[in-house]
């Protein structure tokens with residue numbers, strides 16, 4: 141990823157996605173917003189206990205900085221599941237101004253409609269941005285350990301293929317800032333779940349001398365799922381930015397377990413006349 145100042149905010153961009161003028165995308169940080177502790181400062185989540193007016197001001201600042209009207213921002217209520225919602229024009233702006241209009245029970249969205257900015261929110265979980273360069277289809281997904289074991293990233297690719305006739309060869313993916321294998325300690329119960337789902341769990345799970353804890357590499361586990369769906373490895377860019385190590389830049393639930401904000405990752409297809 142590369143960092144650039146956009147308007148009044150530092151934003152992060154995937155180099156592979158910057159190659160396509162048909163889309164705009166971004167990853168925000170916790171820097172540059174209006175919030176007080178523990179949501180300081182650019183919290184984008186209404187659901188974490190922050191003052192809703194502050195969240196709205198933060199979202200407006202982000203919208204201005206990326207040059208996309210806030211009415212076009214579209215959110216789901218993320219539940220660590222594996223459901224993917226196809227976003228039709230009538231859903232544009234869901235959850236943009238209040239939590240209760242967000243789309244229920246989905247951790248991923250896909251659309252081929254221009255001017256809908258799909259966003260996922262996180263504080264340690266892995267954000268994904270997808271773009272099919274031929275069919276002009278975009279998607280987002282969000283995965284913590286539950287979403288990873290439930291294969292939300294694979295389900296998102298399935299929707300690209302089944303509903304939009306996409307070929308995985310043409311899908312470019314950015315895997316954003318998230319808790320790294322350096323910091324993502326998991327206990328016995330989670331380890332048992334991981335071993336149930338991944339036959340090759342040792343590739344993503346560092347467990348010294350089979351103690352009752354280990355370190356889970358969410359990014360690599362998800363990257364493998366994408367490759368298994370047929371996405372070429374060269375199409376996948378991983379941000380090696382750990383949210384816990386970089387807790388002054390990004391919100392980290394593990395660093396601030398009692399409460400923290402959420403940063404966002406978004407992608408939008410531009411109007412064809414602006415390609």
Ligand SMILES: [Zn+2]
Nearest residue numbers: 322323382385
């Ligand atoms: Zn770390």
